[in-house]
Amino acid sequence: xxxxxxxxxxxxxxxxxxxxxxxxxxxxxxxxxxxxxxxxxxxxxxxxxxxxxxxxxxxxxxxxxxxxxxxxxxxxxxxxxxxxxxxxxxxxxxxxxxxxxxxxxxxxxxxx
Amino acid sequence: xxxxxxxxxxxxxxxxxxxxxxxxxxxxxxxxxxxxxxxxxxxxxxxxxxxxxxxxxxxxxxxxxxxxxxxxxxxxxxxxxxxxxxxxxxxxxxxxxxxxxxxxxxxxxxxxxxxxxxxxxxxxxxxxxxxxxxxxxxxxxxxxxxxxxxxxxxxxxxxxxxxxxxxxxxxxxxxxxxxxxxxxxxxxxxxxxxxxxxxxxxxxxxxxxxxxxxxxxxxxxxxxxxxxxxxxxxxxxxxxxxxxxxxxxxxxxxxxxxxxxxxxxxxxxxxxxxxxxxxxxxxxxxxxxxxxxxxxxxxxxxxxxxxxxxxxxxxxxxxxxxxxxxxxxxxxxxxxxxxxxxxxxxxxxxxxxxxxxxxxxxxxxxxxxxxxxxxxxxxxxxxxxxxxxxxxxxxxxxxxxxxxxxxxxxxxxxxxxxxxxxxxxxxxxxxxxxxxxxxxxxxxxxxxxxxxxxxxxxxxxxxxxxxxxxxxxxxxxxxxxxxxxxxxxxxxxxxxxxxxxxxxxxxxxxxxxxxxxxxxxxxxxxxxxxxxxxxxxxxxxxxxxxxxxxxxxxxxxxxxxxxxxxxxxxxxxxxxxxxxxxxxxxxxxxxxxxxxxxxxxxxxxxxxxxxxxxxxxxxxxxxxxxxxxxxxxxxxxxxxxxxxxxxxxxxxxxxxxxxxxxxxxxxxxxxxxxxxxxxxxxxxxxxxxxxxxxxxxxxxxxxxxxxxxxxxxxxxxxxxxxxxxxxxxxxxxxxxxxxxxxxxxxxxxxxxxxxxxxxxxxxxxxxxxxxxxxxxxxxxxxxxxxxxxxxxxxx
Numbered sequence: 001x002x003x004x005x006x007x008x009x010x011x012x013x014x015x016x017x018x019x020x021x022x023x024x025x026x027x028x029x030x031x032x033x034x035x036x037x038x039x040x041x042x043x044x045x046x047x048x049x050x051x052x053x054x055x056x057x058x059x060x061x062x063x064x065x066x067x068x069x070x071x072x073x074x075x076x077x078x079x080x081x082x083x084x085x086x087x088x089x090x091x092x093x094x095x096x097x098x099x100x101x102x103x104x105x106x107x108x109x110x111x112x
Numbered sequence: 113x114x115x116x117x118x119x120x121x122x123x124x125x126x127x128x129x130x131x132x133x134x135x136x137x138x139x140x141x142x143x144x145x146x147x148x149x150x151x152x153x154x155x156x157x158x159x160x161x162x163x164x165x166x167x168x169x170x171x172x173x174x175x176x177x178x179x180x181x182x183x184x185x186x187x188x189x190x191x192x193x194x195x196x197x198x199x200x201x202x203x204x205x206x207x208x209x210x211x212x213x214x215x216x217x218x219x220x221x222x223x224x225x226x227x228x229x230x231x232x233x234x235x236x237x238x239x240x241x242x243x244x245x246x247x248x249x250x251x252x253x254x255x256x257x258x259x260x261x262x263x264x265x266x267x268x269x270x271x272x273x274x275x276x277x278x279x280x281x282x283x284x285x286x287x288x289x290x291x292x293x294x295x296x297x298x299x300x301x302x303x304x305x306x307x308x309x310x311x312x313x314x315x316x317x318x319x320x321x322x323x324x325x326x327x328x329x330x331x332x333x334x335x336x337x338x339x340x341x342x343x344x345x346x347x348x349x350x351x352x353x354x355x356x357x358x359x360x361x362x363x364x365x366x367x368x369x370x371x372x373x374x375x376x377x378x379x380x381x382x383x384x385x386x387x388x389x390x391x392x393x394x395x396x397x398x399x400x401x402x403x404x405x406x407x408x409x410x411x412x413x414x415x416x417x418x419x420x421x422x423x424x425x426x427x428x429x430x431x432x433x434x435x436x437x438x439x440x441x442x443x444x445x446x447x448x449x450x451x452x453x454x455x456x457x458x459x460x461x462x463x464x465x466x467x468x469x470x471x472x473x474x475x476x477x478x479x480x481x482x483x484x485x486x487x488x489x490x491x492x493x494x495x496x497x498x499x500x501x502x503x504x505x506x507x508x509x510x511x512x513x514x515x516x517x518x519x520x521x522x523x524x525x526x527x528x529x530x531x532x533x534x535x536x537x538x539x540x541x542x543x544x545x546x547x548x549x550x551x552x553x554x555x556x557x558x559x560x561x562x563x564x565x566x567x568x569x570x571x572x573x574x575x576x577x578x579x580x581x582x583x584x585x586x587x588x589x590x591x592x593x594x595x596x597x598x599x600x601x602x603x604x605x606x607x608x609x610x611x612x613x614x615x616x617x618x619x620x621x622x623x624x625x626x627x628x629x630x631x632x633x634x635x636x637x638x639x640x641x642x643x644x645x646x647x648x649x650x651x652x653x654x655x656x657x658x659x660x661x662x663x664x665x666x667x668x669x670x671x672x673x674x675x676x677x678x679x680x681x682x683x684x685x686x687x688x689x690x691x692x693x694x695x696x697x698x699x700x701x702x703x704x705x706x707x708x709x710x711x712x713x714x715x716x717x718x719x720x721x722x723x724x725x726x727x728x729x730x731x732x733x734x735x736x737x738x739x740x741x742x743x744x745x746x747x748x749x750x751x752x753x754x755x756x757x758x759x760x761x762x763x764x765x766x767x768x769x770x771x772x773x774x775x776x777x778x779x780x781x782x783x784x785x786x787x788x789x790x791x792x793x794x795x796x797x798x799x800x801x802x803x804x805x806x807x808x809x810x811x812x813x814x815x816x817x818x819x820x821x822x823x824x825x826x827x828x829x830x831x832x833x834x835x836x837x838x839x840x841x842x843x844x845x846x847x848x849x850x851x852x853x854x855x856x857x858x859x860x861x862x863x864x865x866x867x868x869x870x871x872x873x874x875x876x877x878x879x880x881x882x883x884x885x886x887x888x889x890x891x892x893x894x895x896x897x898x899x900x901x902x903x904x905x906x907x
Contacts, residue, residue, distance in 0.1 A: 001732040003724075006835035008740050014828030015747045017705065021698050021820040023812065026804055028697075030750055030763050033793070037770050038831070044777060046838055048846075049730045054778040055863035057855050064863065065778045066848045071867035073782055075879050081789045082886035088800045089890045095804055107695040 005045045012038035025091045025101040029084065036080045043069050043076065116173060116187055119157045120241060122150055123234030127227045134223035143222040144212035147230065151204035154237070158197040161189055165608045172243065172307075182304050188243035191608025195456060196240035196364075196371055198605065199463050203363040204233050206583035210471055211355035213580035214478060225265060225353070232258035236364050240371055244304045245294045252290070252336075255368060256283045259360050263352040275348035278674070282335050282345045290332025290372075296325035297379075310378045310615060317383065326380050329372070330389055337369025339427060340397040343420045344670045350412040354474030357412060362419050362466035367459060370423065373430050374455070374613050381434035391431025391531075395541050397424025402548035406555065406654075407661045411473045411483045414556055415466070418509065421549065422462045425524060428542075429455035432531050436614060444530075449617050451527035453610050453625055458520035460601065461508070461594065465517060468587035469505040469556075472498050475576040475584075476560065485555070490565035494574060497581055499561045504588045510553035510647070511546060511640060516594035518640070521546065525636040543639055550647030551654070702823060709826045712834065722833055723840035736776060743769045756801045764794035781864050 012034055019031025047069030053061025055070065095101050126147070134143045161171060171189040178184075189197070208229070215222060235258055238251030257280075264276035300316045301309045316322055333339075338346040349361055360366070373390060380386045401421025408414040433452030439445040475498050476491070477483045492499045504515060511521030525546075528539040594601060602625065611618035650657070666672055692703075716722050746766045753759035767790035774783035812820075851863050851871065860866035868876050 001730040001736065002839045003726045003729055003836065004732065004737075004740060006832045006839065008743060009835055010828040010832030011744055012747055012828075013831045014824045015751050017824035017827045018751065018820055021701055021824065023698070026756065026801065027759070030759055030797075033763055034747060034750065034766065037766060040770065041773065042831070042835055044773075044779070045835065049777060051730060052778065054780055055851075056780075057852070057861040057863065064852065066846055067851050067863040067867060068846070068848045070779045070782055070864045071872065073779075074785055074864065074868060075875050077782070077785050077789055078879050079882050081793060082883045084793055085796055086886045086889045086893075088796050089893045092800050092803050093893045101804055103697050106697075 001049050002045055005041060005049070009038050009042050009045070012041070023103050025094065025103060025106075028103070029087050029091060032087070033084055036084070040073055040076060040080075043073055114173065116157065116161075116171065116189070117175065117185075119154050120187065120234065120237050122153065123230040123237070126150060127230040127234075130226045130230065131223040134226075138222070139217050142212050142217045143226055144208055144215070147226045148205065148208050148212070150230065151201040151208060151233065155198065155201035155205060158189075158194060158201060161194065162604050165189065165191055165194055166604050168608070168611070170612075177247070183246045184244055185247055186243040186305065187241045188307065189241065190612040191605065191610065192371070192374055192456075192612040193240045195460065195605055195609045196367070197237060199367075199460070200233060200236050200240070200364050203359060203463060203467050203587075204229075206467065206471075206586055207355045207359040210358070210474070210580060210583040211353070213577055214355055214474060215353065225262075228258050228261045228265070229356075229359070232262065232360065232365070236368070239368050243306050245297065245306060246304055248306075249287070249291050249294060252332075252368065253284070253287050255365050256280060256287055256336075259283070259349075259365055262356045262360060263349050265353055265356065266351070269351065271348075272351040275345075275351040279345035279349050282342055286332040286335025286342065289328045289335075293325045293328030293330075293332065296321045296328065300325065306375060306379070316379075322380075323385065326386060327389075329376065329380075333369035333372040334393060335369070336372075337366050337423050337427065338397075338420050339369070339393050339424060340400050340420075341670055343397060343401065344674055346420055347408075347413050347416040350410070350416050354412070354470060354477065357415075358467050358470035358474070361416065362470055363463040366419060366423055367426075367463075370426050370430070370455075370459060373427065374452075377430065377434050377452070377613050378437070378615055382437035387431055387434050387438075389431070390434065391428045391538070394424045394426070394428025394431055395538065395545075397421065398428060398545045399541055399548075400424070402545045402552065405552040406548060407658070408552075409485050411476065411485060411488075411556065411560065412470075414485075414552060415469055415473060418549070418552060419466060421545065422458070422466070422509070425542075425545075426455045426458055426462070429458065429524065429527055432527050432538075433614075435531075435534075436617060445617070446623075447526075447530045449610075449614055449623060450523065450625065451530070452613050453606065453623070454520060454523035454527050456606050456609050456613070457523065457598075457602075460606070461516040461520045461591070464587050464590045464594070465505040465508040465515070468501055468584045468591065469509070471580075471584040471587070472502045472505065475580055478580070479574060479576055485559045488560045489563035490561070492561040494565070495561075495576070497585075498576065499557075501581075501584045501588045502557050502561065504591055505584075506553040506557045508591045510550045511643065514595050515591050516598070517591075519595060519598055522636045522640065525639050529635055543643070546639075546643045547646045547650065550643050551650045554647065554651045555654070698820075702819070705823050705827055709823070709830055713826070713830045716830075716833055716837065721837055721841075723837045725840035728839070739769055739772055739776070756804070760794065760797040760801055763797070764790065767793065779864075781862070 016031045016033075016035035016038060019027045019034065022028060022031070047066040050065070052063045052065045053059055055064045055067035091101065094106070098106065100106065130143065130147065133146045137143070137146075164171060171187070173187040175185040175187075208226075211225070211229075215225060232255060235251045235254035239248055239255060242248035242251060260276050260280040263279055264272045266272045297309065298304055300319045300321050301312055303309055303312065331342075335342040346361060346366065350357055352360070377386075398421050401417045401419070401424055405414050405417035405421060408417060429451045433448055433450075433455060436445050436448035436452070439448065473483060476488065476495070479495065480488065480491070482488065508515030508517035511517045524542065525539070528542040531538045607623065607625075610623050614623065617623055692699075743766060746762045746769065749762040750759045750766070753762060767786065771783050771786045771790065774780075774786055851867055854860045854863045854866035854870075858866045858870040860870065
């Protein structure tokens with residue numbers, strides 16, 4: 001299972017990276033979103049995918065899946081959401097003010 | 113003796129007071145009068161040490177500065193420091209007196225001038241008095257900076273600025289090289305004190321760092337003392353006011369390199385490399401300077417080249433004299449030692465006559481409005497005193513009796529004749545250079561003062577005021593006095609300095625000399641006669657052979673090389689920066705990603721960290737396989753999507769598939785959160801997409817696409833390798849067993865929630881902060897309208 005997951009994570013990273021290198025702002029943001037999913041899955045996979053009960057003590061299971069990566073992921077998901085939301089509004093605003101979403105046209109002036 | 117600190121401190125302490133005095137008394141009293149007493153005081157302080165020094169003792173004082181690094185302000189006054197101290201303060205006094213008459217108190221920013229000059233004087237005293245090499249370096253750079261300020265004193269002139277910049281670039285380059293050399297030197301000797309270095313000699317001559325340290329320090333000395341090929345800054349520094357040129361660029365700063373070489377001769381001297389480097393570069397500089405001085409039409413430029421040439425002479429003498437440290441006792445040893453004496457003697461002589469000449473040129477400039485030799489002539493009757501002074505200075509520089517230059521030139525010939533057993537080239541080159549020196553001395557005096565008066569002068573030429581004439585008169589008087597009574601100076605000042613440069617010989621009592629103007633018909637005297645005869649011939653036929661200078665290609669001059677290399681470096685760095693700083697996000701991402709690929713992938717390949725071990729894998733079922741396949745399909749859909757809606761929906765479906773994974777992997781809280789977050793994100797995407805334009809067809813050229821594809825693929829492979837290797841390597845036991853005590857420790861049955869709010873609650877707090885900041889950011893971005901942004905906005 002871990003081997004398969006590693007390959008799928010690799011595919012997600014490849015596609016995300018390719019989208020980030022694109023010229024269109026929306027595709028760049030979609031790319032970061034896909035890379036975010038890849039990282040979440042990577043963290044979960046690295047914790048070990050051995051089966052066990054959900055980390056709830058009330059269920060009287062004999063052993064649980066690792067709760068620590070889950071806690072880390074929960075934080076990561078929320079932060080990822082916050083930044084994605086900010087980026088989206090930023091791109092909306094960029095288009096509003098500058099009238100383009102083409103990164104090649106958003107290069108800035110020569111004096112920089 | 114503690115008051116000697118005051119000697120060093122007074123210039124620095126007094127300089128902040130100068131502008132106050134200037135503000136209060138201008139234009140009633142010239143600011144220079146307030147400064148005049150400082151060099152005089154220092155001069156008498158140095159004079160008062162002579163009795164101690166001539167009895168063979170030295171004065172050493174130490175004040176802690178950074179004791180933990182063994183960097184202290186250590187003052188060391190021996191014969192060598194004394195010579196320089198007397199020169200700096202003595203010539204300093206005369207120069208300040210001269211500047212009072214030279215600089216107008218109505219037009220010039222005098223406070224700036226005297227602050228810079230005092231800073232320079234203090235720094236220069238610091239250089240020659242420091243025993244600690246790092247303190248010496250600090251003062252050394254202070255002389256560079258204050259000299260930079262003084263050269264650009266008339267900063268509204270373009271030439272002054274470029275001259276100042278050139279001198280700063282070259283001398284600071286040398287200064288930094290010297291610092292590196294000093295650091296190597298302390299690594300070898302394990303001390304920062306020059307005196308202790310001399311005592312702990314022996315093993316450092318065979319040390320592997322010996323040669324680099326020596327070359328680096330010599331670069332510093334050569335750049336400061338305008339030796340070939342670093343001499344080009346000196347002629348351009350002539351844009352400074354004449355008192356500055358007279359003080360810095362003839363008597364003091366340019367001799368800092370000479371001082372350093374003399375000071376470190378006991379440390380480095382005695383080897384062949386030192387001998388050839390110092391004397392060879394010195395001879396080349398001597399010849400180069402005297403050859404180029406003849407072609408100059410500006411009097412100050414002529415004097416600048418003559419300074420270069422005379423500094424080369426002193427430097428070559430120091431090189432020749434270092435041989436005395438290598439030889440066994442005997443006549444040859446004392447003969448070489450005499451070269452060091454000659455260097456010190458000529459050092460003093462040069463300061464007297466060159467200072468005098470600069471001041472005379474300043475007077476001519478001041479009274480006629482030009483320094484151009486072609487425009488001047490026939491000033492002999494108008495300015496008789498200046499003429500006499502110029503004649504004395506020039507004849508002394510040319511090495512004629514009855515002036516002090518004659519004595520040192522004769523001794524110079526003795527030294528080079530003595531070195532002819534090493535190479536016959538040395539005396540021949542020295543002799544040719546002396547002839548050229550004679551020629552430019554003649555040009556300087558006779559082209560300026562004899563002939564017909566020209567009528568195109570800017571001012572009605574007349575003799576200078578007395579105050580302006582006194583300083584050069586004093587120097588010219590010294591030139592004559594030193595010829596008739598050299599031995600007073602020799603006994604009290606030069607002999608202790610000589611002993612400081614060659615301490616082992618001084619202990620054996622080998623250093624005795626009696627300078628006399630007449631010592632029979634010797635080869636040296638015949639050489640001087642030859643100089644006069646050939647010099648006169650060359651001067652008379654000057655017009656015929658001066659065309660020779662025009663045949664020299666412009667492209668090979670040192671200035672041209674300096675300027676083109678400066679331009680090249682600027683344009684090279686500009687084009688380099690323009691090439692990689694394109695302003696395109698994609699390019700920068702490519703750099704970053706490539707670096708990750710090379711660093712992470714390379715590290716894994718080279719450390720053989722790639723492990724593939726599927727035996728530890730958990731088993732998988734058909735559900736999971738189907739989920740993975742669906743994820744890959746939706747990700748590929750995003751890549752291939754032609755419309756915005758398809759790609760947004762595909763990303764959304766990928767997120768929901770991840771939710772299923774969380775369910776499968778027994779993470780209920782994650783699944784819940786991901787479900788909610790993914791829904792909101794998709795809604796946001798749809799909102800944005802409503803406002804954004806239609807997805808354009810990306811007309812990216814194929815090579816760019818291929819590069820993007822390769823980089824993305826490599827990133828994917830690297831991440832897969834990282835994941836596989838991390839999984840395949842044995843890891844220590846997880847710490848999660850501890851969290852299973854959640855109920856006992858935190859009263860919670862949901863372990864993940866217990867971790868979030870109890871065990872690791874701090875993370876959660878900051879995460880909430882991130883969320884609120886993002887919320888504020890979103891609100892601001894939507895609501896805030898900056899002034900001037902209105903006309904572009906189209907919402």
